[in-house]
Amino acid sequence: MNKRCPKEDTGAEKTEVLSEDLLQVEKRLELVKQVSHSTHKKLTACLQGQQGSDSDKRSKKLPLTSLAQCLMEGSAILGDDSLLGKMLKLCGEAEDKLAQELIHFELQVERDVIEPLFVLAEVEIPNIQKQRKHLAKLVLDMDSSKTRWQQSAKSSGLSSNLQPTGAKADALREEMEEAANRVEICRDQLSADMYNFVAKEIDYANYFQTLIEVQAEYHRKSLALLQSVLPQIKAQQEAWIEKPSFGKPLEEHLAVSGREIAFPIEACVTMLLECGMQEEGLFRVAPSASKLKKLKAALDCCVVDVQEYSADPHAIAGALKSYLRELPEPLMTFELYEEWIQASNIQDQDKRLQALWNALEKLPKANYNNLRYLIKFLANLTEFQDANKMTPSNIAIVLGPNLLWPQTEGNITEMMATVSLQIVAIIEPLIQHADWFFPGDIEFNLTGNYGSPVHVNHNANYNSMPSPDMDHTDRKHLDQTRRPLSVATDNMMLEFYKKDGSCPS
Structure with a gap:
């Protein structure tokens, strides 16, 4: 270096x-x-x-x-x-x-x-x-x-x-x-x-x-x-078959369970056939809220104690109404809503029935089968109208809004006031002419899982709607003692009484 x-x-x-x-x-x-x-x-x-x-x-x-x-x-x-x-x-x-x-x-x-x-x-x-x-x-x-x-x-x-x-x-x-x-x-x-x-x-x-x-x-x-x-x-x-059915799409529930008729519909209908056909005010009288909640939960688990609920047909009817109302889409579908309403506005009876038939034929298979099952049951129920006071018109009033409603709902009271008569004009003839719309007999107890308890009339525990002719004092007393009904049911029934001019006894 x-x-x-x-x-x-x-x-x-x-x-x-x-x-x-x-x-x-x-x-x-x-x-x-x-x-x-x-x-x-x-x-x-x-x-x-x-x-x-x-x-x-x-x-x-x-x-x-x-x-x-x-x-x-x-x-x-x-x-x-x-x-x-x-x-x-x-x-x-x-x-x-x-x-x-x-x-x-x-x-x-x-x-x-x-x-x-x-x-x-x-x-x-x-x-x-x-x-x-x-x-x-x-x-x-x-x-x-x-x-x-x-x-x-x-x-x-x-x-x-x-x-x-x-x-x-x-x-x-x-x-x-x-x-x-x-x-x-x-x-x-x-x-x-x-x-x-x-x-x-x-x-x-x-x-x-x-x-x-x-x-x-x-x-x-x-x-x-x-x-x-x-x-x-x-x-x-x-x-896994045990899936909730309330609030779920009909076709999803049927596909999962391998059924043709929704479990809540078959279970409720079969039990009512055995213990509720002569129950006064069926589908009109409100059940106990706790009983209804318990039954809905049991139906969601596909487990029902028939003996327990045979003593409370109003809870069974309430559960059926809830299931129909909680479907994401009504049984009669949003798509056909306008067609149903247009059919109800036809004055000529034969043409109206034909229009309703045409709408029925357009329903998806699952919806058609379940509606057929339900309408045939309701027609059966009217055969006992002398005892249960549920005529085709009464049934259409209390059950119709659970079968068909518009996709964009406003205030429920306003909706009931505007479409209740049209819904009655749709559902009532379906019940009255069930055998014409749906020919042939139907087997309700498809799974055979429900017993046949003896029917007992339990109307002592449920009060009917007050008569429009009742004086104010009696009406007030009855309002305080009767079980509360939903606002929608009250409105529809009052409208029915005004239209009919009588009160079921």
């Missing part, structure tokens, strides 16, 4: 041995160190498993693993014979696989990103900065030896162009040259490391590309896992 003889310098400033480019690299070193350190810290905080541990130890600390164990334990408690137990098992297995994918992902991130960032921020850059400090010390030593050599020359009285001689001067010159040599060696090593740092920036940037690639692969595998288990979960759901 060629030794460099420094020029004379009597100033107090430290000699700068790095180029301007390397001084800029020095500044960048500190910035990269700060960024790498903070990124390493945040990435480490994202790890859910125990850092630095193997797969087994990491798995035990993973929240997903705990969740999977909880789900599997829940499945064992509830059993595979229940839908919830099956769901817990499938989800538990899926969560366990997700946990394994997460462990693999974290180990890869730790190996390919976190550890290299740590080495960069805590080893590589600090080593370069340590060399830089060492170079600064060597430069100070070089400057000091240079100063001593220059002072020796001055004290000898020599001009600046002459070199001092003698043993002391030779020792000082040798010391100065050795210091300069050490500076040059250190500077060259530092420069090489700094240039190497600059050249490796693409490698450092690759750490972050690797992070995104590893994340993408983890999410792809996790998504594929979830997509593979979802069809199994849906299949279990679809295969």
Whole structure:
């Protein structure tokens, strides 16, 4: 190596041995160190498993693993014979696989990103900065030896162009040259490391590309896992027959249950045929709210205690009305609403019946079958009108709004006032001419799951609507003692009484 003889310098400033480019690299070193350190810290905080541990130890600390164990334990408690137990098992297995994918992902991130960032921020850059400090010390030593050599020359009285001689001067010159040599060696090593740092920036940037690639692969595998288990979960759901029927689309309920007639309709109709045909005010008198709620819940579970509800036909009738009313679309459909209303406005009876027939023929098969079933039952019910006081007109008034309503409903009271007569004109002839619209006999008890309890008249527990002719005092007393009816039913029945001019006794 060629030794460099420094020029004379009597100033107090430290000699700068790095180029301007390397001084800029020095500044960048500190910035990269700060960024790498903070990124390493945040990435480490994202790890859910125990850092630095193997797969087994990491798995035990993973929240997903705990969740999977909880789900599997829940499945064992509830059993595979229940839908919830099956769901817990499938989800538990899926969560366990997700946990394994997460462990693999974290180990890869730790190996390919976190550890290299740590080495960069805590080893590589600090080593370069340590060399830089060492170079600064060597430069100070070089400057000091240079100063001593220059002072020796001055004290000898020599001009600046002459070199001092003698043993002391030779020792000082040798010391100065050795210091300069050490500076040059250190500077060259530092420069090489700094240039190497600059050249490796693409490698450092690759750490972050690797992070995104590893994340993408983890999410792809996790998504594929979830997509593979979802069809199994849906299949279990679809295969499970015990699904709620209230508030669900008719065709969905029929498809799930494998039935032709909706369970609530068949159950209620069959029970009423056995215990409610002679019940006065059936479908008009409001049932006990608690009894109705209980029966609806039982029907949703496809479990009905026939013996219990045979004593309360009004609850059965109320449940049937609720089921029809809670259908997302009326049994007679939104699509045919205008056609039904137009048919009701036809004055000629034969033409009106033909128009109603034409509308019936356009109903979807499921709606047609269930409406046929229901109308045939209601026609059967009117055969006992001397006892139950439910004529085709009365039935049409109280049940019609549960079979047909417009898609955009406004105020229910206003709707009842405007369309109640039209609905009666639709439903009443369907009941009156049930055998013409729906020829042939019908088997009501399709599943044969309902008993035949003896009918008992329970009208002592239910009061009828007050007569319009009743004086104010008697009407007030009756209003206080009778069970409350819905506003809609009250309005319709009052309209009926005004129209008919009489009150069922």
